[in-house]
Amino acid sequence: MQRAKRLLEGLRIHHLGFGFFWTVTFIVLAGFQGAGAVADYWQIYILTEQTLMPLAVGALGALCAFRRCELPHWTASAASFMLSGAALLYFLAFHFGQGDGVIAAAAGILMGGSCALFFLLWEMFYVTEGQQRALICIPLSAAMSVGLYLLICLLPSIAVALTAVCVLPFLALLCLQKSLAEIEADVTAPLTRPALRRAVGELWRPVLCVSILGFSWKLIAGIEPAQSSGGAAVLVGFAAAALLVVALELFLSKGFDILHICQVLFPALTVVFLLPSLFGQQYTTLLVAFLMFGFEVVNLLLIITCAVYTIRNGLPSSPLYALCIGPVLLSMAVGSGLAELLGPALSDDLAHWTNVILLCVVLLSVALILVTRGKGQALASMTDAELLNRGASLRRGRRDGRRDASSTENGTARTESEPRSLDAAANAEAGPAPSDGPSEQQRRIHSYLEERGLSPREIEVAELLMKGHTVSAIAGKLFISENTTRGHAKSIYKKLDIHSRQELVDLDDQLTRA
Structure with missing residues (x-):
């Protein structure tokens, strides 16, 4: 029960926004009972959507790997508009008698592209600030989408169309943007x-x-x-x-x-x-x-x-x-x-x-x-142990990413021989065995933060952020809510005159080498 409470604690409705997108896909892909030319248009629609979706996922994934960056947040708006357009063309083609092969194919293209973008953007949220929630938000969103779909099916056909074209895509966009706003675009290790x-x-x-x-x-x-x-x-x-x-x-x-x-x-x-x-x-x-x-x-x-x-x-x-x-x-x-x-x-x-x-x-x-x-x-x-402390592996990924970027600038390439286990990474990040008191480096960092006007609680949060811990991990360690942790983080950024967590990690490296 403690694990369940830990996973559900701090859960917000916008973390389940994937369910609004899933509901639209149920509506526009649930099936069509028809004959003649309209049935042929349905086959064109399904074939186009199911062919484009894996191709789009693969192409976007390859592009992110090649550019060594994730999708920009503005693509969430593009995904929502494509989803709304796909739903509109779907209803025109298969419910309002205005369809032809071109409209059916266009609906399939828009649907396949929007699915690919929503999949990748939500995955990006789940593996950064949302990784503790990923274990529960993904299946909960799926279950929620079924309930929403059954409720929407009780509405008149015009209301169903309006909901699928306007309301649900807007809610999906709102939840996705709010979730993405909680994460920092930190450097990660490239896919070598x-x-x-x-x-x-x-x-x-x-x-x-x-x-x-x-x-x-x-x-x-x-x-x-x-x-x-x-x-x-x-x-x-x-x-x-x-x-x-x-x-x-x-x-x-x-x-x-x-x-x-x-x-x-x-x-x-x-x-x-x-x-x-x-x-x-x-x-x-x-x-x-x-x-x-x-x-x-x-x-x-x-x-x-x-x-x-x-x-x-x-x-x-x-x-x-x-x-x-x-x-x-x-x-x-x-x-x-x-x-x-x-x-x-x-x-x-x-x-x-x-x-x-x-x-x-x-x-x-x-x-x-x-x-x-x-x-x-x-x-x-x-x-349960990993849910409480995942900072070591995340920090390792960021440092590997910076090391790779530095190697690329110098014309060299970093190679990897054997994978390091999670325990080994944690031990490496932990550094030397703890002594009776804080080290000189820790005292220097603490003094620097005090001089900048940080409160004792903000210093605790800042030191954990410098070590690569996420908001959810810090909230679990300090027994405070994630919203409180984010408030402390914003105050820290303002007092230190920085704009991202990556700058805070770089500051830690500078103070450590000083």
């Missing part, structure tokens, strides 16, 4: 080739397992006979998965590996896969719901795994997110495309249906073999 190889070596198993499950879910959902209960089954599976992940993160204090969850889910999924073949296609809806549940559990855990891995290694968030989630999005697009090609022929054909089931079972078996041989190096959670 050794770091990239290490990340691929430690993350490819969970990424491949989630990709296989995403492909299977899209394929089965696409060839399922049209039923009114299909959409409800997906929502139930999504909500149940989100609530399960919330429970796992709140109450498992020792952390856990995503591969361990897969070891439980995949055998159960294999059994459910056999139900339509053995007892008839009336069990297809149950299969789709269970597939959605299983996929969303591991998908949410993979997003959290990506955030935790980024935090532990002090790496840039956008390239790591593209590395983890890009293949999953691409596999879902492939599964959906294959279902479009095979769906009409397979819907009422038991033999072909059985062949598709067999293909999915084989893929799950391959994934299960990978799961059992996994090393479990990429955790999908953080231990």
